[in-house]
Amino acid sequence: MSKVNIKPLADRVLIEPMAAETKTASGIYIPETAKEKPQQGKVVAVGPGTKDDKITVKVGDTVLYGKYTGTELKLEGKDYLIMRESDIFAII
Amino acid sequence: MSKVNIKPLADRVLIEPMAAETKTASGIYIPETAKEKPQQGKVVAVGPGTKDDKITVKVGDTVLYGKYTGTELKLEGKDYLIMRESDIFAII
Amino acid sequence: MSKVNIKPLADRVLIEPMAAETKTASGIYIPETAKEKPQQGKVVAVGPGTKDDKITVKVGDTVLYGKYTGTELKLEGKDYLIMRESDIFAII
Amino acid sequence: MSKVNIKPLADRVLIEPMAAETKTASGIYIPETAKEKPQQGKVVAVGPGTKDDKITVKVGDTVLYGKYTGTELKLEGKDYLIMRESDIFAII
Amino acid sequence: MSKVNIKPLADRVLIEPMAAETKTASGIYIPETAKEKPQQGKVVAVGPGTKDDKITVKVGDTVLYGKYTGTELKLEGKDYLIMRESDIFAII
Amino acid sequence: MSKVNIKPLADRVLIEPMAAETKTASGIYIPETAKEKPQQGKVVAVGPGTKDDKITVKVGDTVLYGKYTGTELKLEGKDYLIMRESDIFAII
Amino acid sequence: MSKVNIKPLADRVLIEPMAAETKTASGIYIPETAKEKPQQGKVVAVGPGTKDDKITVKVGDTVLYGKYTGTELKLEGKDYLIMRESDIFAII
Numbered sequence: 001m002s003k004v005n006i007k008p009l010a011d012r013v014l015i016e017p018m019a020a021e022t023k024t025a026s027g028i029y030i031p032e033t034a035k036e037k038p039q040q041g042k043v044v045a046v047g048p049g050t051k052d053d054k055i056t057v058k059v060g061d062t063v064l065y066g067k068y069t070g071t072e073l074k075l076e077g078k079d080y081l082i083m084r085e086s087d088i089f090a091i092i
Numbered sequence: 093m094s095k096v097n098i099k100p101l102a103d104r105v106l107i108e109p110m111a112a113e114t115k116t117a118s119g120i121y122i123p124e125t126a127k128e129k130p131q132q133g134k135v136v137a138v139g140p141g142t143k144d145d146k147i148t149v150k151v152g153d154t155v156l157y158g159k160y161t162g163t164e165l166k167l168e169g170k171d172y173l174i175m176r177e178s179d180i181f182a183i184i
Numbered sequence: 185m186s187k188v189n190i191k192p193l194a195d196r197v198l199i200e201p202m203a204a205e206t207k208t209a210s211g212i213y214i215p216e217t218a219k220e221k222p223q224q225g226k227v228v229a230v231g232p233g234t235k236d237d238k239i240t241v242k243v244g245d246t247v248l249y250g251k252y253t254g255t256e257l258k259l260e261g262k263d264y265l266i267m268r269e270s271d272i273f274a275i276i
Numbered sequence: 277m278s279k280v281n282i283k284p285l286a287d288r289v290l291i292e293p294m295a296a297e298t299k300t301a302s303g304i305y306i307p308e309t310a311k312e313k314p315q316q317g318k319v320v321a322v323g324p325g326t327k328d329d330k331i332t333v334k335v336g337d338t339v340l341y342g343k344y345t346g347t348e349l350k351l352e353g354k355d356y357l358i359m360r361e362s363d364i365f366a367i368i
Numbered sequence: 369m370s371k372v373n374i375k376p377l378a379d380r381v382l383i384e385p386m387a388a389e390t391k392t393a394s395g396i397y398i399p400e401t402a403k404e405k406p407q408q409g410k411v412v413a414v415g416p417g418t419k420d421d422k423i424t425v426k427v428g429d430t431v432l433y434g435k436y437t438g439t440e441l442k443l444e445g446k447d448y449l450i451m452r453e454s455d456i457f458a459i460i
Numbered sequence: 461m462s463k464v465n466i467k468p469l470a471d472r473v474l475i476e477p478m479a480a481e482t483k484t485a486s487g488i489y490i491p492e493t494a495k496e497k498p499q500q501g502k503v504v505a506v507g508p509g510t511k512d513d514k515i516t517v518k519v520g521d522t523v524l525y526g527k528y529t530g531t532e533l534k535l536e537g538k539d540y541l542i543m544r545e546s547d548i549f550a551i552i
Numbered sequence: 553m554s555k556v557n558i559k560p561l562a563d564r565v566l567i568e569p570m571a572a573e574t575k576t577a578s579g580i581y582i583p584e585t586a587k588e589k590p591q592q593g594k595v596v597a598v599g600p601g602t603k604d605d606k607i608t609v610k611v612g613d614t615v616l617y618g619k620y621t622g623t624e625l626k627l628e629g630k631d632y633l634i635m636r637e638s639d640i641f642a643i644i
Contacts, residue, residue, distance in 0.1 A: 006616075009608055010644045047642075056101055064098075064174070065142075066163055071618055071641065082616070083639045089163060089174045090100045148193055156190075156266070158255055181255060181266045182198070182229075183191045216342045240285055248358070249283075250347055273347065274284045274323075332377055340374075340450070342439055365439060366376045366415075368393045424469055432466075432542070457531060457542045458474070458505075459467045459512055516561055524558075524634070526623055534602060547635045548599075550560045 004075050008082060009054045013057060015041040015070070015081045040064055040092070041081065043048035055085055096167050100139035100174060105149060107133040107134045107162070107173045131171065132184075134155055147177055188259050192231035192266060197241060198257075199225040199249070199265045222276070224248055225265065239269055248273045280351050284323035284358060289333060290349075291317040291341065291357045316340055316368075317357065331361055340365045372443050376415035376450060381425060382441075383409040383433070383449045408432055408460075409449065423453055432457045464535050468542060470506035473517060475501040475530070475541045499522055500539065500552075515545055524549045558629050560599035560634060565609060566625075567593040567617070567633045592616055592644070593633065607637055616641045 008014055018040045042062055049055040057063055070083030100106055110132045134154055141147040149155055162175030192198055202224045216261030228244055233239040241247055279329055294316045318338055325331040333339055346359030386408045410430055417423040419430055425431055438451030466475050478500045502522055509515040517523055530543030561568055570592045594614055601607040609615055622635030 006642050006644045009640055010638070012641055014642070044113055045642075064165065073616065081184070086102070089104055090098050090139075092098045156257065171186065178194070180193055181196055182193055182231075248349065270286070272285055272320075273288055274282050274290070276282045292410045340441065362378070362379055365380055366374050366382070366413075431538065454470070456469055457472055458469055458507075460465065490558075524625065546562070548561055549564055550558050550566070551557045 004044055006045050006075070008045055009056050010047050010050050011053035011055060012047045012082055013043055013055070013063075013085050013087050013088065014073075015063065015065070015083065017041040017079065017081055018062075021085070037066055039084065044084035046085075053085065057085060057088060057091060061091045061092055062087075096136055096172070098137050098167070100137055102139050102142050103145035103147060104139045104174055105135055105147070105155075105177050105180065106137035106165075107155065107157070107175065108136050109133040109155075109171065109173055117167050131159055134177075136172065141177075145177065149177060149180060149183060153183045155183055186265070187202060188228055190259070192229055193235035194231050194234050195239060195269050196231045196266055197227055197239070197247075197269050197272065198229035199247065199254070199267065200228050201263065201265055202246075203227040204212075206232050223251055230265065233269075235268065241272060241275060245275045247275055279340065280320055280356070282321050282351070284321050286323050286326050287329035287331060287359055287361050288323045289319055289331070289339075289361050290321035291346070291359065292320050293317040293355065293357055294338075315343055319336065320356065322361075325361075329361065333361060333364060333367060337367045339367055372412055372415050372448070374443070376413055377419035378418050379423060379444060379453050380413050380415045380450055381411055381423070381431075381453050381456065382413035383451065384412050385409040385447065385449055386430075390414060397422065404449070407435055412448065417453075421453065425459060427452075429459045431459055464504055466505050466535070468505055470507050470510050471513035471515060471545050472507045472542055473503055473523075473535075473545050474480065474505035475517070475525070475543065475549065476504050477501040477539065477541055478522070499527055504540065506545075508535070509545075513545065517545060517548060517551060522552045523551055556596055556632070558580050558597050558627070560597050562602050563607060563637050563642065564599045564634055565595055565615075565637050566597035566609070567615065567622070567635065568596050569593040569631065569633055570614075590621055596632065598637075599639060601637075605637065609637060609640060613643045615643055624638035 004014065005016060040062065041091075043057050043059050046055050046057060046059060065083060065088045068086045070081035073080045073082055095105065098106060107108050135149050135151050138149060138151060144163065152179045157175060158171075161179045162173035165172045165174055188198065190198060224246065227241050227243050228241060230239050230241060249265075249267060251274045253271045254265035257264045257266060278292065282290060319333050319335050322331050322333060323341065339359075341359060341364050345363045348355035349356045349358055358361060372382065374382055402446055408430065411425050412425050414423050414425060414427060433449075433451060433456050437455045438449035441448045464474065466474060500522065503517050503519050506515050506517060506519060525541075525543060525548050529547045530541035533540045533542055556566065569590075590613065595609050595611050598607050598609060598611060600636060617635060617640050621639045622633035625634055626633045
């Protein structure tokens with residue numbers, strides 16, 4: 001997992017997407033079609049949360065999230081996604 | 093019912109859909125047309141709930157949910173749906 | 185009225201629709217056109233309600249509800265509708 | 277005014293529409309075009325209200341309401357409208 | 369200003385629109401195009417307000433309001449508008 | 461700055477727009493294209509505010525606001541805009 | 553970073569956008585296509601916040617924000633963006 005120097009605001013989470021063919025220890029993988037983006041990634045930075053939205057995920061967690069979720073960033077040549085924690089479905 | 097290593101966030105529930113022709117002990121089954129997806133499944137994992145949304149369903153419950161509800165995942169070759177508990181209509 | 189083995193969640197109500205030509209003791213019936221579904225039915229199961237939405241209708245009540253409201257289910261050969269109580273207009 | 281055996285739920289009101297050419301004691305009448313439905317009627321039943329929506333109108337009040345408001349019902353051969361009190365503009 | 373026998377509900381206000389060419393004592397008038405309705409009128413009746421919406425305007429006030437705002441009524445041959453007070457911009 | 465005899469309601473503010481080529485003491489000016497309206501003006505009247513929306517701007521402030529914001533009025537031959545304070549971006 | 557004489561209202565933040573090819577000390581840069589605007593900038597002024605939205609960013613912070621976010625202003629020949637803090641993703 002990468003180290004990045006970024007502080008997400010509020011309930012936002014920075015995620016390093018995993019390639020669609022990646023398979024976790026528990027064997028979960030995501031259906032892939034030519035049209036779908038990967039939906040699985042590693043958490044690399046989390047915001048402080050808000051009064052209403054406490055942050056549950058931790059740096060290092062592997063998470064599942066919806067297609068077309070979040071905004072793409074590039075950092076030192078790698079692609080990241082930044083999204084609200086409420087866009088994350090589950091920790092695997 | 094399958095065991096899966098996944099922790100849904102917040103008020104999300106992981107469901108293993110049952111084939112549309114499946115019939116429960118109480119005899120409930122779902123109308124099926126060529127165009128409709130199955131609407132019945134087994135709960136295989138539940139999130140911790142939120143302050144406003146306590147989780148009512150339990151792992152093992154058979155539930156009814158709306159067509160086109162939730163996001164499809166694949167785990168060790170099986171298809172699952174992840175959705176918010178508020179998308180579930182009833183326990184049967 | 186049928187007995188069914190189903191527990192609606194939250195503020196949902198299971199209704200057995202009555203045929204459009206059905207006439208209640210008080211003589212209420214619903215205008216019918218070729219395009220309209222019946223809007224009258226018997227309550228066969230109610231959810232526990234929520235903190236914000238207490239349930240008013242009881243099993244056995246005859247209720248009026250909007251066209252196109254709710255989701256259709258089939259149970260032991262009969263058709264039902266499941267809907268939120270807020271979609272029910274009145275008890276007759 | 278008719279008597280009807282119906283209990284509106286929550287903040288709903290049952291109204292017997294008056295013909296568009298009806299004129300009240302105070303002389304109010306509603307502009308009529310070929311395309312517009314009547315907007316004036318008698319209250320024949322009111323719901324208990326809700327925590328947030330107390331009911332102001334009483335059975336017997338003549339009220340004004342918006343075009344295309346409410347849902348049509350038929351009772352013993354007469355047409356009624358059921359709507360939320362917030363859809364009623366004024367008592368005349 | 370007309371007297372009318374009408375009790376607006378909640379935060380509604382009954383307004384007698386002034387012709388677009390009307391000019392107040394302070395000289396305010398509203399831009400007029402062939403397509404625009406008048407936006408200035410006299411308050412002729414006000415509702416009791418609600419818990420969240422206290423009524424500020426008084427009968428007799430001349431007010432400015434948005435084009436296409438409110439619902440048209442006719443009373444003893446005159447046209448009126450009924451609208452929520454929040455649709456009124458200012459007292460002039 | 462003009463004096464006008466008008467009392468905005470609630471959280472509304474009356475603004476005298478400045479020509480797009482106007483330049484403030486601090487040198488701020490607004491990009492102008494043939495299609496854009498001026499976005500800078502003088503506050504000439506403010507409403508009393510609401511429980512949730514206290515008014516921050518004062519009569520005499522020069523403010524920036526979004527294009528297409530507010531409703532146009534004409535007073536003694538001058539054009540004004542009336543808008544909610546939340547449509548104002550900044551005081552300059 | 554520029555000094556500007558402007559007081560954003562409420563939870564608004566004034567940002568001096570950085571050219572898309574700019575690279576921060578931590579090496580973050582934003583993917584650029586012919587169609588995308590820069591998404592990185594320096595905070596030059598912040599509003600006082602609101603009861604519900606405390607301001608987290610400080611003047612001088614480098615921030616990431618969504619494409620097409622905010623309103624463009626021009627000040628002494630430089631372009632700025634004014635946006636709500638909730639439109640800012642992260643501090644880098």
